[in-house]
Amino acid sequence: MxxxxxxxxxxxxxxxxxxxxxxxxxxxxxxxxxxxxxxxxxxxxxxxxxxxxxxxxxxxxxxxxxxxxxxxxxxxxxxxxxxxxxxxxxxxxxxxxxxxxxxxxxxxxxxCGSDVVLAEVEDPRLHPAGEFGDPTARLRFYQRAGFGLLPVPFTQPRVRPDARREPGLLLAGWPMAGPVPAAMVRSFVTDYYRSAEGTGPGQDPELDALLTAVEGQGPELAPLTLDRYEQVPLLDVPTRRPGEQG
CATH class of the missing domain: 3.40.630.30 (Gcn5-related N-acetyltransferase (GNAT))
Known part of the structure; x- marks a missing residue:
């Protein structure tokens, strides 16, 4: 081929x-x-x-x-x-x-039979442009590619045992023709953390805060255009730092 x-x-x-x-x-x-x-x-x-x-x-x-x-x-x-x-x-x-x-x-x-594609993108309010790119330019790229923005904050779980979590992220999604079921997003976040770190709801304050942010939107999450990222609330729990356990 x-x-x-x-x-x-x-x-x-x-x-x-x-x-x-x-x-x-x-x-x-x-x-x-x-x-x-x-x-x-x-x-x-x-x-x-x-x-x-x-x-x-x-x-x-x-x-x-x-x-x-x-x-x-x-x-x-x-x-x-x-x-x-x-x-x-x-x-x-x-x-x-x-x-x-x-x-x-x-x-x-x-x-894969997936309903939606989700991408983790840096929130320009918390990540300045630097060595690894410009978060604002990255949001413009995803918007041109047809992505929308879920109105919830996100923290990437540890991708390796020796890594730290990456806070201050947003979730861009494609296609975003209409609202996204909150239950689907909650399931994704839960499965992602469980597969990456082995933690689950009720065991981790940061994960619980992420799930609460999803549930606070109601049964469906209405997508935003990516240039409206400032309307996404910030996560209000301390982020785990390198060397911290939990």
Whole structure:
């Protein structure tokens, strides 16, 4: 099967779905050259988790045989988590990330039977632009890609035992044609924390606060446009710091 080829600012790129066409060398290059430089260490799964899981989905954009972009997704019940999307520095904004989303997310969502795709994005109120990108620009990108915003705060659970949680995040979703059931979001958050850390409701004040924020919206969460992120309430519990147990 020949990977689809599309136009980007750097020229023609190929979009390779590694869950269909495995390529260990390309996968390693995508992790080390694209993902690792694009995320703080506390936010990025280990290479082993990304490469050895039976359920993780990985797509790579290549140009002249070299990886220029990567996308990683994890299926949960009714939700497909868009875990990582990154483009090689120097060519961001040239259509590579948008092409990965447009060509792979619909197929992955159908394959997994997911109702919605959710992506963790940094809240510009709490994360200034820096080495790993500009949160405001990232929100504009997801809005152009057709994502909406759930009106609840989020904290990423620890992706590794030696990592810390990442607070101050938002949940962007696609497609957002209408309200999202609160029960589905609650189930996703609960399953995500349980699979990542082994914690559950009633065992963790921060997780309980996240679930309370979801339930406080009523039976359905009405999505916002991403430029209205300041309407999302901030989480009002202390965030666990490195070395703290619980």
């Amino acid at each position: 020949t990977p689809p080829t599309v136009d980007a600012a750097i020229g023609r790129i190929q979009l390779v779905d590694l869950s269909v066409e495995p390529d260990a060398t390309l996968l390693r290059r995508a992790y080390t050259e694209i993902l690792a430089p694009s995320f703080p260490p506390d936010q990025l799964d280990s290479f082993e988790v990304v490469t050895e899981s039976d359920t993780v989905l990985v797509g790579v954009a290549t140009h002249d045989g070299s990886p220029v972009g990567a996308v990683v997704a994890d299926p949960f019940d009714r939700v497909l988590l868009l875990s990582y999307l990154a483009v090689r520095p120097g060519i961001r904004g040239g259509g590579v990330g948008g092409a990965l989303l447009a060509h792979l997310l619909p197929a992955w969502r159908e394959r």
